Amino acid sequence: MKTKRLAELSLLTAVSLIIFIVELRLPNLSSIPGVKLGLANIITVYSAYKFSGREVLLMVLTRVLLGSFFSSNFSAVIYSLAGALLCLAGMLLLRKIIPLNYLWLCSILGAVLHNTGQIIVAVVVMRSFAVAAYYPFLIISGCIAGAFTGLCAQLVLRRLMPIENHDKGE
């Protein structure tokens, strides 16, 4: 891995961790387990379109693990991990079909897949299908949160584009 790439990935991971920690400070929007805006995924969605699958995987794993240290909510790691991996797998497939200007669409599906991963783990961990009753609510929140983070990621892309073009010109 080139040093520049490494620096870029580290910087973006750090930014996503900061967003994650800031979001922890915000009051919980709902009483439904697993519902979250997931602002840190702005960086994930952006990265899914900019880097290779392996590189984004490294970023996401680092964020989830360090994020659990910072939030000291270790029992949530398995849910975040399952959600994040399913979301990433889906987005890496979708990025071939969905062009950059429909990033938000990819983000919505990523968010819904994230919630799907969480529910599957919850059913396994709790040994009960009762938690699956929350799935419709998670899909609704996933669509809204995914659209929001996706639109944010598009704004980020637009801001970073001139910098990248400048870099190439050097």
Add this chain to the structure above:
Amino acid sequence: MTKPVKLILAAVIVLFVGAVAAAMFVRRPSESTWVEIVQDGKVLYTLDIADSENRTFTIESADGGYNKVEIIDGAIRISDADCPDRTCVNTGFLRSETIPIVCLPHRLIIRYTEEQEDEN
């Protein structure tokens, strides 16, 4: 907009509308007044909350944490817990037939169940 993107967009809209319909469906209130409290897949208590006196009891989890369950006038909720997210406390009283109160960190579920034979 290319054809595959249109298809995906249509799928997302269908998914969203379906989820809204399903969410409205599962919100319906319970007809039964029997509740079961399940931890780690094992049923700890089965009780008729309409017929229970008001009380609070504590359920300890394997990792040393606790959930305080409160029954008031035929309604049940988790009134206090030491889990990190406290989602179970914020859920409030159990209302819906299908939506349980869950405490993911303590693997605790409180939900309505079918009416049981009175054991007494």
